[in-house]
Amino acid sequence: DVKVTQSSRYLVKRTGEKVFLECVQDMDHENMFWYRQDPGLGLRLIYFSYDVKMKEKGDIPEGYSVSREKKERFSLILESASTNQTSMYLCASSDNYEQYFGPGTRLTVT
Amino acid sequence: AQKITQTQPGMFVQEKEAVTLDCTYDTSDQSYGLFWYKQPSSGEMIFLIYQGSYDEQNATEGRYSLNFQKARKSANLVISASQLGDSAMYFCAMREWGGGTSYGKLTFGQGTILTVHP
Numbered sequence: 001d002v003k004v005t006q007s008s009r010y011l012v013k014r015t016g017e018k019v020f021l022e023c024v025q026d027m028d029h030e031n032m033f034w035y036r037q038d039p040g041l042g043l044r045l046i047y048f049s050y051d052v053k054m055k056e057k058g059d060i061p062e063g064y065s066v067s068r069e070k071k072e073r074f075s076l077i078l079e080s081a082s083t084n085q086t087s088m089y090l091c092a093s094s095d096n097y098e099q100y101f102g103p104g105t106r107l108t109v110t
Numbered sequence: 111a112q113k114i115t116q117t118q119p120g121m122f123v124q125e126k127e128a129v130t131l132d133c134t135y136d137t138s139d140q141s142y143g144l145f146w147y148k149q150p151s152s153g154e155m156i157f158l159i160y161q162g163s164y165d166e167q168n169a170t171e172g173r174y175s176l177n178f179q180k181a182r183k184s185a186n187l188v189i190s191a192s193q194l195g196d197s198a199m200y201f202c203a204m205r206e207w208g209g210g211t212s213y214g215k216l217t218f219g220q221g222t223i224l225t226v227h228p
Contacts, residue, residue, distance in 0.1 A: 099157075
């Protein structure tokens with residue numbers, strides 16, 4: 001059974017903190033994605049990676065960075081968390097056809 | 111410009127009835143794919159159905175079918191015989207190739223919340 005896991009389901013951080021969201025997939029997929037989901041806006045792509053150490057900006061990369069040191073792991077980094085980054089964060093991996101999603105991390109920045 | 115538009119923020123349907131969730135898209139690519147995902151209140155995204163731009167037949171998966179009208183650029187999801195467990199958020203999404211590899215990247219619509227009444 002295919003699996004994408006995310007390090008936390010719920011996370012509460014303070015403004016200005018550095019935040020790491022981890023995503024791991026066990027399907028040997030080359031492509032991995034980070035989205036944020038907000039009411040009325042659907043899912044918006046933050047960053048994606050098509051190979052180890054390769055990354056590209058999505059539609060809303062400002063305030064975020066990513067790291068992909070191993071094929072199975074893709075990390076999203078909030079360098080200095082702000083309240084407008086309170087959101088649901090979804091990770092996905094893809095075999096160039098379907099995207100497989102993790103359970104999501106609901107991040108609250110206070 | 112919005113590439114995927116879902117104009118129904120919320121829909122209600124009676125159990126055992128059919129319901130159509132609307133999706134229109136905008137692309138200049140000849141080669142693209144359209145997806146529908148379901149997101150229950152637990153948050154996970156569940157793949158439902160896929161339609162390729164060159165597929166001549168409408169896609170079907172069990173109680174789900176995709177009403178693909180290429181000239182109108184619409185890809186509506188039809189759920190037949192609704193069940194209480196169908197209550198969820200539904201997202202339409204598109205993948206474009208643009209002449210090169212897409213890396214599996216998707217563009218999503220805003221979503222439609224479906225509520226099934228007993």
